[in-house]
Amino acid sequence: xxxxxxxxxxxxxxxVTSCFPYDCGVMLGVVVxxxxxFTLVRVSGEVDMATAPTLRQEFVRLVGEGRxxxxxxxxxxxxxxxxxxxxxxxxxxxxxxxxxxxxxxTPTGQVAEVFSxxxxxxxxxxIDADExxxxxxxxxxx
Amino acid sequence: MTSGISLQxxxxxxxxxxVRAVIAAAAALDPxxxxxxxxxxxxxxxxxxxxxxxxxxTLGSDERITIxxxxxxxxxxxxxxxxxxxxxxxxxxxxxxxxAPGRLEHEGGFGIPLMRVLADEMKIRSLEHGTAVxxxxxxxxxxx
Numbered sequence: 001x002x003x004x005x006x007x008x009x010x011x012x013x014x015x016v017t018s019c020f021p022y023d024c025g026v027m028l029g030v031v032v033x034x035x036x037x038f039t040l041v042r043v044s045g046e047v048d049m050a051t052a053p054t055l056r057q058e059f060v061r062l063v064g065e066g067r068x069x070x071x072x073x074x075x076x077x078x079x080x081x082x083x084x085x086x087x088x089x090x091x092x093x094x095x096x097x098x099x100x101x102x103x104x105x106t107p108t109g110q111v112a113e114v115f116s117x118x119x120x121x122x123x124x125x126x127i128d129a130d131e132x133x134x135x136x137x138x139x140x141x142x
Numbered sequence: 143m144t145s146g147i148s149l150q151x152x153x154x155x156x157x158x159x160x161v162r163a164v165i166a167a168a169a170a171l172d173p174x175x176x177x178x179x180x181x182x183x184x185x186x187x188x189x190x191x192x193x194x195x196x197x198x199x200t201l202g203s204d205e206r207i208t209i210x211x212x213x214x215x216x217x218x219x220x221x222x223x224x225x226x227x228x229x230x231x232x233x234x235x236x237x238x239x240x241x242a243p244g245r246l247e248h249e250g251g252f253g254i255p256l257m258r259v260l261a262d263e264m265k266i267r268s269l270e271h272g273t274a275v276x277x278x279x280x281x282x283x284x285x286x
Contacts, residue, residue, distance in 0.1 A: 048155065048158050049192045049196075079162070079185075081192065082251075085252050086250050110185070117260075
C-alpha cells in the first residue's frame, strides 16, 4: 500500500511561469506525507534558482514543527542544479541541528549524476523503500 | 560552416528553464553529441546563467543576459554574457575540490566546479560592462 501510512498529505505547488506568455510547464511540486517517524517530502519537477526557495521554505517549516526526520523522494525530479544541492544541504544541516536527519531516496538520471559529481552521494544518506514502508506500517498499527 | 543562435533573457530566475530548453534543443541538432553530453552542457549553461542572474540582482540591474550558442562542427560553444559584475578570474580559484573533506559544510559554491567538470573548456573574459563565460563541449569527432 503505497500511501497507507500517510496520515496527512500536504501539497505545495510553486507555479513559476505565471509571467510567461506560454506554458512550458515549469513547476516544482512538493508533497509532504507522514510515514511513521519519517516525514516524506516528495519533490517533483525542476529544482533551480527559480523553484528552490519553495523547497527551502518547506524544510524550514517542517523542522520548525519538530518534524526532523526527513526523507526526500527525488524520483520525480527531472533536473537539479547547484542551487538545489545547496537547499538539500541546508535542509540536512537544519534537521541534524535538531537531532534529526535528512535522507534521500531514488535519485535517478541527472539528479544521481550531479550527486555523484559533487560528492553529495556520500553525504546524504539514502533510505530504501523497505525501511520507509516498515516505518509507515508501524504507524498504521498504532 | 558555423551556425548558431542568440538568446536574450531578462535577468530573472524564471527564465532559466527556457535557457536550458533552448540549449538542449540546439545541442541536439549536432548528431555527434550524445544525450549525456547534452545533459552536461544543459547544466553547465544553467549554472552560468544562474551566476549571471545573481550578479544582476546584486547590482539591481534590469539589463538582459545574452546567451549565444555556436555549433561549429567539432564543438559546441556557448557564451553567457552578463552586464554586471559576473564572475571574475578570482572567482574561479576554487578553494576546495568538490570531494574535499568538509566541503559540504558550505551550502553554496557548487556552480563553478560543476561547470568545470561538465564542460571540456571553460573560459572567462572580463568585458567593459560585464563578464562573458564561455563553455565548450567537444562533439564525438574531437573527444574520441
